[in-house]
Amino acid sequence: MSGNRKNLLWLQSGGCGGCTLSLICAESPGFLTAFEAAGINILWHPALSLETGREASAIIDDILSGRILLDILCLEGSVMMGPNGSGRFHMMAGSGEPMKDIIARLATKARHVVGVGSCAAFGGITTTGDNAVKACGLGFDGELKGGLLGAGFADESGLPVVNIPGCPVHPDWVTQTLSQLSAGEMRPDDLDEFGRPHAISGTLVHHGCSRNEFYEYKASATRLCEIGCMMENLGCKGTQAAGDCNKRAWNGSGSCISGGYPCIACTEPGFEEPGHPFVQTPKIAGIPVGLPTDMPKAWFVALSSLSKAATPKRLRQNAVSDRVVVFPKRKKKGSHR
Amino acid sequence: MSRLVVGPFNRVEGDLEVRLEVDGDHVQSARVVSPLYRGFEGMLRGKDPRDALVISPRICGICSVSQSISAAEALAAAQGIKPLPNGQLVTNLVHATENVSDHLTHFYMFFMPDFTRDIYAGKPWHSAVASRFAAMKGTATQDMLPPRAEFMHIVGLLAGKWPHTMSLQPGGVTRVVAPHEVQHLRALLSSFRRYLERFVFGGPLEAFAEIDSLAALANWASRKAGDLSTFLQISRDLGLETLGHAGDRFLSFGGYAHENGHLFTRGLSLGDVPQKLNTGLISEDISNAWMQGAGPARHPFDGETLPDGDMESGYTWCKAPRLEGLPAEVGALARQVVARHPLALEMVANGGNVEARIVARFLEIALLVPQMERWLSKIRPDDAFITHADMPDHAEGAGLVEAARGALGHWLKVENGKIANYQIIAPTTWNFSPRDASGQPGPLEQALVAAPVQKGETDPVSVQHIVRSFDPCMVCTVH
Numbered sequence: 001m002s003g004n005r006k007n008l009l010w011l012q013s014g015g016c017g018g019c020t021l022s023l024i025c026a027e028s029p030g031f032l033t034a035f036e037a038a039g040i041n042i043l044w045h046p047a048l049s050l051e052t053g054r055e056a057s058a059i060i061d062d063i064l065s066g067r068i069l070l071d072i073l074c075l076e077g078s079v080m081m082g083p084n085g086s087g088r089f090h091m092m093a094g095s096g097e098p099m100k101d102i103i104a105r106l107a108t109k110a111r112h113v114v115g116v117g118s119c120a121a122f123g124g125i126t127t128t129g130d131n132a133v134k135a136c137g138l139g140f141d142g143e144l145k146g147g148l149l150g151a152g153f154a155d156e157s158g159l160p161v162v163n164i165p166g167c168p169v170h171p172d173w174v175t176q177t178l179s180q181l182s183a184g185e186m187r188p189d190d191l192d193e194f195g196r197p198h199a200i201s202g203t204l205v206h207h208g209c210s211r212n213e214f215y216e217y218k219a220s221a222t223r224l225c226e227i228g229c230m231m232e233n234l235g236c237k238g239t240q241a242a243g244d245c246n247k248r249a250w251n252g253s254g255s256c257i258s259g260g261y262p263c264i265a266c267t268e269p270g271f272e273e274p275g276h277p278f279v280q281t282p283k284i285a286g287i288p289v290g291l292p293t294d295m296p297k298a299w300f301v302a303l304s305s306l307s308k309a310a311t312p313k314r315l316r317q318n319a320v321s322d323r324v325v326v327f328p329k330r331k332k333k334g335s336h337r
Numbered sequence: 338m339s340r341l342v343v344g345p346f347n348r349v350e351g352d353l354e355v356r357l358e359v360d361g362d363h364v365q366s367a368r369v370v371s372p373l374y375r376g377f378e379g380m381l382r383g384k385d386p387r388d389a390l391v392i393s394p395r396i397c398g399i400c401s402v403s404q405s406i407s408a409a410e411a412l413a414a415a416q417g418i419k420p421l422p423n424g425q426l427v428t429n430l431v432h433a434t435e436n437v438s439d440h441l442t443h444f445y446m447f448f449m450p451d452f453t454r455d456i457y458a459g460k461p462w463h464s465a466v467a468s469r470f471a472a473m474k475g476t477a478t479q480d481m482l483p484p485r486a487e488f489m490h491i492v493g494l495l496a497g498k499w500p501h502t503m504s505l506q507p508g509g510v511t512r513v514v515a516p517h518e519v520q521h522l523r524a525l526l527s528s529f530r531r532y533l534e535r536f537v538f539g540g541p542l543e544a545f546a547e548i549d550s551l552a553a554l555a556n557w558a559s560r561k562a563g564d565l566s567t568f569l570q571i572s573r574d575l576g577l578e579t580l581g582h583a584g585d586r587f588l589s590f591g592g593y594a595h596e597n598g599h600l601f602t603r604g605l606s607l608g609d610v611p612q613k614l615n616t617g618l619i620s621e622d623i624s625n626a627w628m629q630g631a632g633p634a635r636h637p638f639d640g641e642t643l644p645d646g647d648m649e650s651g652y653t654w655c656k657a658p659r660l661e662g663l664p665a666e667v668g669a670l671a672r673q674v675v676a677r678h679p680l681a682l683e684m685v686a687n688g689g690n691v692e693a694r695i696v697a698r699f700l701e702i703a704l705l706v707p708q709m710e711r712w713l714s715k716i717r718p719d720d721a722f723i724t725h726a727d728m729p730d731h732a733e734g735a736g737l738v739e740a741a742r743g744a745l746g747h748w749l750k751v752e753n754g755k756i757a758n759y760q761i762i763a764p765t766t767w768n769f770s771p772r773d774a775s776g777q778p779g780p781l782e783q784a785l786v787a788a789p790v791q792k793g794e795t796d797p798v799s800v801q802h803i804v805r806s807f808d809p810c811m812v813c814t815v816h
Contacts, residue, residue: 014375016396017350017814018500025486032473046347049449050472053343053796088646090373093354094344125395129378168398168501224511225723251493259497259504260511264391277385322513322721
């Protein structure tokens with residue numbers, strides 16, 4: 001019986017557990033408080049719950065038999081389909097059954113199904129290379145609809161698998177998405193083509209990037225630890241990647257870019273195979289491949305050469321330094337230059 | 338003789354199944370099963386070597402920084418460079434933040450909830466422990482999560498985020514630290530220290546780190562302040578100092594590099610007797626793993642990882658790492674024994690055990706937080722934080738570090754500028770390894786032998802204490 005409380009079951013499969021570890025770093029409020037406020041009752045979580053072995057299996061059995069109603073099923077980690085479709089690469093401990101089959105059966109019982117992290121959403125890092133283990137997401141296999149549950153999957157409210165992207169997820173993305181689901185507020189219109197809430201994917205990593213002034217003038221870093229824009233040389237995909245990472249701090253004050261390394265677009269399907277070394281921008285005739293998605297290339301090239309020509313010395317020098325070496329000048333009051 | 342299969346074995350990082358043969362009131366033999374295979378070693382083959390810094394940290398969400406540093410060290414060795422001093426200091430600070438944080442996560446979220454179980458309802462300590470350490474709902478977790486999250490701001494500032502940073506590079510780090518940021522980090526550490534001393538230790542960190550005997554430890558426990566002394570009292574009541582003895586062959590790759598070696602030394606110890614360590618004599622045996630391969634066990638530089646779920650001799654995806662053909666226990670206890678901390682040495686005098694493994698983690702917390710304060714004061718903000726070097730077309734390198742859970746190694750071979758081979762041995766690969774060709778069980782398999790099984794128990798609580806005392810990380814184990 002779920003009453004007013006919404007029952008949540010969290011399972012892990014082909015992943016690293018890092019989305020749970022990110023979640024427990026949630027602040028203002030912490031995740032336990034956020035869940036409590038949203039009326040979410042954790043039936044079982046592999047890292048957090050007391051129940052082990054038979055006690056844990058009993059909870060899952062009760063959901064499958066309908067004795068416990070399941071409101072939200074969360075999967076962290078990709079679904080392991082291999083080898084040869086057997087799911088053998090991940091058998092659920094103590095059950096002798098492939099995890100993929102258990103997930104599929106539970107999904108038919110859940111009011112909502114949530115993919116936590118890019119692995120559960122799209123396959124993610126587990127599919128790197130030739131995806132020898134045949135990992136996929138719940139509702140997607142990379143960019144293609146399908147995955148474990150099939151392209152036509154919809155829950156009873158018409159929602160597809162709700163995907164919280166990221167490698168790892170930001171803790172707030174999880175608490176906010178699950179709270180909206182718990183409140184019955186999530187509508188199909190709130191999700192983008194990959195099942196990601198617009199609340200997450202409606203912002204680009206580029207927005208709020210502390211290196212924006214360098215970007216505007218194409219004042220580029222040439223090596224890691226330089227403070228210029230990392231798009232031209234160092235593979236940064238912030239202008240193309242979903243996420244409010246530079247508007248919503250990670251671990252107090254951080255983001256990948258504030259940490260000095262490029263965005264690898266970990267919120268996007270297929271990020272694990274960029275087709276080039278992660279920290280090296282591929283170029284054709286000196287022009288970076290992979291420009292902002294909604295900008296005509298000719299315009300970008302024209303604007304870039306114009307802004308490069310206009311780059312102030314301050315930005316040109318700072319871009320290739322590891323800290324600000326030329327400070328912004330203040331205009332003196334009363335001066336008319 | 339009866340058989341028990343315990344799984345899903347939770348409150349470990351990742352997936353675990355333990356198969357037991359029970360003889361009356363005790364475990365007669367155990368087999369440890371790692372049921373998930375992802376194949377990172379195969380993913381890395383053919384990649385640009387720098388990509389290891391993106392891919393390999395994602396082996397593990399709880400020791401991601403350790404994976405990162407292992408990869409960075411392997412790349413640095415292949416490039417023939419070392420990180421600049423500032424880079425090493427920041428790397429150590431980020432690493433220590435992860436490791437200390439992992440020790441706390443383990444104690445409060447993974448290990449202690451087992452003492453709230455009904456099986457202990459008759460114990461005088463049970464009701465207090467049940468409200469303090471209940472999974473998710475206990476006051477201890479609620480007290481711990483906010484300071485832990487704030488402590489992680491150190492990684493947010495220095496390395497962008499946790500887990501899965503890309504800041505830690507072969508030649509240093511990707512971000513300088515300004516003087517005002519050093520002061521902010523100092524304040525974060527001081528805030529965290531206040532929490533530790535008040536709630537966890539019930540006394541000054543330095544005083545705990547100086548405890549040099551079991552008698553002094555008992556003294557500390559008798560003051561009844563802090564969650565650690567609660568554990569020590571439970572432990573003595575239940576006899577956890579006699580539970581979970583493995584082979585007492587302790588291995589450490591050395592924790593926290595500095596110019597002249599490591600803060601916690603690299604080495605091998607048989608009980609409390611130091612032994613010569615030759616990492617060239619590490620090999621991985623696959624005779625009981627679901628892995629293909631022929632010939633004798635190989636050193637990881639020449640290792641291969643070819644999964645085959647149909648191998649009839651196999652019972653786990655985990656290989657069996659051996660040093661000179663013998664298993665080794667790794668982790669905080671091994672690290673402190675090898676570093677010759679007097680308390681650690683006395684704790685293993687009668688054999689390693691559940692209590693010693695827990696206490697060793699607290700020793701490390703008490704040693705590391707003051708050490709982090711010292712590292713901070715050594716940062717020279719005006720100097721560079723990274724050096725750059727090209728990767729030769731042909732090279733090899735190993736990165737041997739200490740994760741929270743013990744010795745972690747990455748072995749890399751580069752050919753024609755690409756990764757030709759990449760092999761990883763994680764701490765829990767050592768601890769939770771299966772039997773090898775000569776039938777020797779891995780450390781956990783040894784530690785479970787003779788564990789008491791009470792009447793009617795299907796998931797014996799003693800087995801749970803022993804398994805969790807290793808703080809297993811199963812996602813690292815097979816990777």
